[in-house]
Amino acid sequence: MTSVETVRITPREKEILKLVAAGKTGWEMSTILALSEHTIRSHILSAKRKFDAMTIAHMVALAFRGKIIE
Template structure:
């Protein structure tokens, strides 16, 4: 299955990478000095762009699309 080219902002990419590394929302908020609400917003935005059903699906599609390594 080929993943269409999707543009994520640099911050969305960063958050998806941290999700793939197993970090929680509160951990990412601390690491990136953002609120948990902002972290959730970046994840939700990336999920919409990928049309992902859930966060694990987002991570799989991001790997498949070579958005993250």
């Protein structure tokens, strides 16, 4: 299991994590960030792998716990 303190995410992944935590949908995030929904999904999956999270909700909880997002 990956330690939350050692997870290295990109600034874009952090930005998307904040939007996911705020309850934004893939379409909303793609509109806000001017990216395709496919690109949004790719960033989410990349961050999820880095956190070794089972679900997106688990990833967000780990990001809060590790103070990566507030």
